Amino acid sequence: xxxxxxxxxxxxxxxxxxxxxxxxxxxxxxxxxxxxxxxxxxxxxxxxxxxxxxxxxxxxxxxxxxxxxxxxxxxxxxxxxxxxxxxxxxxxxxxxxxxxxxxxxxxxxxxxxxxxxxxxxxxxxxxxxxxxxxxxxxxxxxxxxxxxxxxxxxxxxxxxxxxxxxxxxxxxxxxxxxxxxxxxxxxxxxxxxxxxxxxxxxxxxxxxxxxxxxxxxxxxxxxxxxxxxxxxxxxxxxxxxxxxxxxxxxxxxxxxxxxxxxxxxxxxxxxxxxxxxxxxxxxxxxxxxxxxxxxxxxxxxxxxxxxxxxxxxxxxxxxxxxxxxxxxxxxxxxxxxxxxxxxxxxxxxxxxxxxxxxxxxxxxxxxxxxxxxxxxxxxxxxxxxxxxxxxxxxxxxxxxxxxxxxxxxxxxxxxxxxxxxxxxxxxx
Numbered sequence: 001x002x003x004x005x006x007x008x009x010x011x012x013x014x015x016x017x018x019x020x021x022x023x024x025x026x027x028x029x030x031x032x033x034x035x036x037x038x039x040x041x042x043x044x045x046x047x048x049x050x051x052x053x054x055x056x057x058x059x060x061x062x063x064x065x066x067x068x069x070x071x072x073x074x075x076x077x078x079x080x081x082x083x084x085x086x087x088x089x090x091x092x093x094x095x096x097x098x099x100x101x102x103x104x105x106x107x108x109x110x111x112x113x114x115x116x117x118x119x120x121x122x123x124x125x126x127x128x129x130x131x132x133x134x135x136x137x138x139x140x141x142x143x144x145x146x147x148x149x150x151x152x153x154x155x156x157x158x159x160x161x162x163x164x165x166x167x168x169x170x171x172x173x174x175x176x177x178x179x180x181x182x183x184x185x186x187x188x189x190x191x192x193x194x195x196x197x198x199x200x201x202x203x204x205x206x207x208x209x210x211x212x213x214x215x216x217x218x219x220x221x222x223x224x225x226x227x228x229x230x231x232x233x234x235x236x237x238x239x240x241x242x243x244x245x246x247x248x249x250x251x252x253x254x255x256x257x258x259x260x261x262x263x264x265x266x267x268x269x270x271x272x273x274x275x276x277x278x279x280x281x282x283x284x285x286x287x288x289x290x291x292x293x294x295x296x297x298x299x300x301x302x303x304x305x306x307x308x309x310x311x312x313x314x315x316x317x318x319x320x321x322x323x324x325x326x327x328x329x330x331x332x333x334x335x336x337x338x339x340x341x342x343x344x345x346x347x348x349x350x351x352x353x354x355x356x357x358x359x360x361x362x363x364x365x366x367x368x369x370x371x372x373x374x375x376x377x378x379x380x381x382x383x384x385x386x387x388x389x390x391x392x393x394x395x396x397x398x399x400x401x402x403x404x405x406x407x408x409x410x411x412x413x414x415x416x417x418x419x420x421x422x423x424x425x426x427x428x
Contacts, residue, residue: 010104010188012125013054014046015076017092018068018111019083020061028215029059029111030067034225034232035354035369035386038215039064041114043071045233049118051125052107058096070365076100089185093192105129105188108197112215113183114224117233121184124205128186134200135191138183140212143176178204181212229389240332242286242352242387246320247380249292249300249309251339252356255376268299270376277381278305284388289323291316293342317345337383339363339375352390354383 018029018039030037036044039057046055057068058076060083065075076099082092093106105128109116120138127136145168146161162177163169185197210231215224250256253274259267278288290300290309293316300309310319316338324334332351336343339359347353347366354369356379364370369386373379 009053010129011053011102012051012105012107012129013056013100013103014052014107014109014121015093015096016042016046016057016068016073016109016111017089018057018059018061018064019078019087019092020059020064021083021085025221027061027063030064031221032370032372033114033215033221034228034389035371037067037071037370038114039067039111040071041228041232042109042111042116043068043073044235045116045118046107046109046121047072048233048236049121049125051122054103056096056100058092090192090195090197093197097189097192103189105186106192108185108187110182110184110214113181113213114215114228115211115213115231115233116183117211120205120207120211124184124186127203127205128188131203132201133203135185135187135196135198136203136205137185137198138181138207138212139178139204140181140207140209141176142179142209143171143174178206181207182214183207183212229392234390240330240351241391242335243329243333244287244289244323244327245281245335245337245384245387246289246291246323246346246350247336248316248338248340248343249290249296249311250294251359251375252337253290253376253380255374256339257376266296266299268296270303271378271381273378274376274380275303275305277384278307280381281384281387282306284391286387287327291319293340316342317349320346320349335383335387337380338367352387354379354386 016039020027025031029039033041043055043057046052055073056076057064057073058078059065059068060078060080065077068075076096078092078095082095089108093108097103097106107121107124124136127133145163148159148161150156150158187197188200191197191200213224213227213231247253254268254270257268261267281288288307290305290307291313292309292311293313295312297311300311313319320334320336324331330351331349334350335352335354336346336350337354338347339356341360341362344362344366347355347363352369353367354371355363355367356371356373356375358374359367369383371379371382373382
């Protein structure tokens with residue numbers, strides 16, 4: 001209810017359009033980006049914003065529907081008529097509204113904007129619900145000089161569009177220009193029904209440049225992953241430095257296959273890259289412990305990994321809790337790599353969780369990171385690299401806080417010095 005008016009608050013729905021067909025990258029909307037399906041980044045931000053009455057994904061594809069539901073969204077199955085290459089966002093949104101009469105305001109969030117943060121969505125919701133705007137859309141500030149295009153064969157010169165070449169601005173002296181970045185478009189129902197996403201009492205919301213990442217443009221996936229790891233939203237709890245990695249042996253460190261010789265001896269295979277990954281974790285001061293449902297003590301002894309291990313485990317979560325308490329760690333300092341249903345509760349509990357590419361569906365749903373590598377084929381090394389990248393993010397954030405704190409103290413000292421000088425002059 002609106003506390004001031006005593007009437008029901010308008011229903012604000014988040015809507016992510018995610019068609020299955022993509023000419024550039026097949027099923028791009030659920031392709032893994034930094035271990036998370038692309039659409040998962042914006043759904044996480046929308047859910048944690050806490051301002052939406054409902055969160056929807058409009059799709060025509062079964063796999064996208066499955067991923068959307070895993071992240072807690074509801075699914076609107078769009079019709080073939082609005083699922084064509086030529087279909088517009090407005091057509092898909094209008095169809096959604098025709099099926100959901102309870103919705104008063106639509107927050108159309110672009111699936112390909114993985115650096116979106118809940119704080120942006122909260123502010124925009126206030127603009128459209130409390131400040132009375134009919135539509136709000138996202139922009140980013142750019143400092144780019146524009147010139148007129150001269151097509152081949154035309155006998156004319158290019159002309160400056162937003163600068164005087166004789167008096168070029170320095171970047172710090174020029175505020176730049178605002179460009180739509182496509183991250184989101186919020187609009188009220190009555191406006192959309194008239195055929196507009198922007199109109200009425202209209203406003204823009206300026207996003208930070210580092211949060212303005214569009215995969216449609218930044219087509220180089222590895223570069224996009226680095227941007228997300230540096231500026232993406234990872235959840236409500238702040239990241240902490242990982243101090244313990246617990247790894248399931250069968251299906252993670254090995255490929256899960258057991259070879260039996262004629263004299264009834266068991267044999268398994270592993271990837272040397274994973275051994276290197278464990279060694280790198282040790283060198284970074286991160287303990288690695290191993291866990292298994294079955295008795296594989298002889299195999300571990302032969303591998304000579306130098307890790308604490310627990311085998312024949314019937315309750316993996318209890319073992320994980322015992323290790324966490326013995327080391328005096330918070331859950332945010334614990335990482336877990338698993339692949340089976342017996343690992344699910346551990347994956348949910350750990351601050352950082354991952355699974356190999358061939359993990360079971362239940363484990364994939366519970367994990368925060370899905371490796372590109374299969375179990376026994378480099379998944380441990382890959383997850384170690386993921387941990388190192390997130391540690392860089394933690395250290396970068398810590399450094400920024402220290403710099404801000406140092407700058408604040410310096411300003412405080414300068415202010416106190418000025419006050420002292422003023423008092424001295426007054427006494428004189």
